[in-house]
Amino acid sequence: MARMSYISSVERYQEYQTVIHDLLDSVLASLEDGVKKQQDNRYLIAQYPFLELQYCLDKNGVQLGNNVCFKRQYMKTLNNRGDSQDLSERPYFQGIQQQQHTRFTPPYISIATNHLCISAIKSLHASYGENRYLVIDVCLTQLIEFIMGDRTRATMTPFFKAGYGIIVSCLFILVLFLLGRVFGDIYSLLFVRSIENDPLEPFTIIIFITLALAIFDLGKTILEEEILMHKDIFRHSSTRRTITRFISTILIAVSIEALLTMFKAALGQSQYLLPAIYMMLAVVGLLIALAIYVYLGAKAETLLLSAQRNKKGH
Template sequence: MARMSYISSVERYHEYEHVIHSLLESILMSIEDGLTKERDTRYLIKQYPFLELQYCLNAEGLQQGNNVCFKRAYSKKLGESGNQQDLSERPYFLNAKASDKVCFTDPYISIATNHLCISAIKELKKPINNQHYLVVDVSLTQLIEFVMGDTARANMSPYFKAGYGIIVACLFCLVLFLLNIVFSDIYALLTHVDTSSDPLEPFSIIIYITLALAVFDLGKTILEEEILMHKDIFRHSSTRRTITRFISTVLIAISIEALLTMFKAALGQSEYLMPAIAMMLAVVGLLIALAIYVYLGAKAETLLMRARLKQKSSK
């Protein structure tokens, strides 16, 4: 499954804004207290993998010294730059000058890393070497994963994708195998015309086509849900979407099979009548069960959202 999308990251940020701000305030206090040595920087990276950059500004908004880069991937690119950069017009600096509290930016795309991030700025109680303000940039997606306890699962995402990719490849290979049978039977049917042949023989081709369609749709659903798209496991709507798509695929396959069986019964093979009716009833039952599941799931999520809004408003 893909990492958290920008929309999901911003939504989660506003949902856990108070917790995130409290966490960043504590990190800024730790850095201010002297956790800027190499040993302590490694400690911060280990404890808080969402940290990206740290730098200081003077009273006029000029950066003092180069960036302290927490990410190895950006250390060469960003670790030796930034000194005397003029940031006096940045909104977070203007807000910090007008307030004695820790200030935070809204989520934005970082020019340095091209990732969605937020910045926190704090005025130093005891300025050192003309350093009056401490600024920390953090990756918003990784920060939310950290707050929600989802970091380990997110780091395992590439391996999950590889597993799902193998499964999808096997399903698509099965589709090709079924289509090969279909094309072979169609070719045999068109080139060997026999008036005494079974009139129901073409239905076997349709069965193979239907099975290939169902398998292909299943592989496509897994590919989209588990590899290409972000799936928020903390929201019931994501699970409901996956189950709905899967059951829809099963419904289509069973409906076509029931229709073909009904055609066989109509052409004289009455022993297929009851199985066709049973499959039709199974389709109706699945459809009703799916409608109830979607309705109750959506209603439950609406109630949860209302409860969260009431909880926020009470604070």
């Protein structure tokens, strides 16, 4: 599955904003201690993999020294840069001048890394005799994965994608095989033998087409749900969406097969009548069960979100 989308990241940030701010306060305290002792704080990346940049500002909002970049892939472009740039117009700097406690920006797209991030700024004036400020930029997606205990699963994502990719490839190969059989039968029907020899031959071709459609739809669902899209395993709606799509694929396939079986019965093969009726009843049962599942799942999630909002309000 893909990494967390920006909308999901912002929603999680709003949900856990207090926890995130407390965590960043503790990180700033650790970094501030390193600034006082002139220590290199890059070892913190092992503990806090969401850190991206660290830098200091003077009382006028001018950067003191170069950036300290925590991300290896950005060190060449961001390290040893930034000295003396004027950041006085940044909202977080203007806010920290008005209120001396730690300030946090809303989520924004970083110009430096093109990631969704937030910045935190803390005053260091007590240590230096004049106002100086310590600023850190953090990757919001990795920060949320960190606080939710989702780091290990996130690191395994490429392996999951590879496994699902192999499965999807096998399904698509099977679709190509079925389509090859379909084209061969159509050619044979049109140019080799007459339909009068076997009036049910077109229905056999339709069955192969239906199987190819169902398998293709199944492969597409796996590709979208498990490789291309982000699935938030902590939300019931993601699981409900996946199950709904899989059941819908099965419903379409069974419905078409039931219709074809009914046609066979109408053409004189009465032994197919009861199986067709049973399949139609199975389709109706699946539809009712799916409707109940979707309704109850949505209602349960609404109650859960309402309870969380009420808890925050208190």
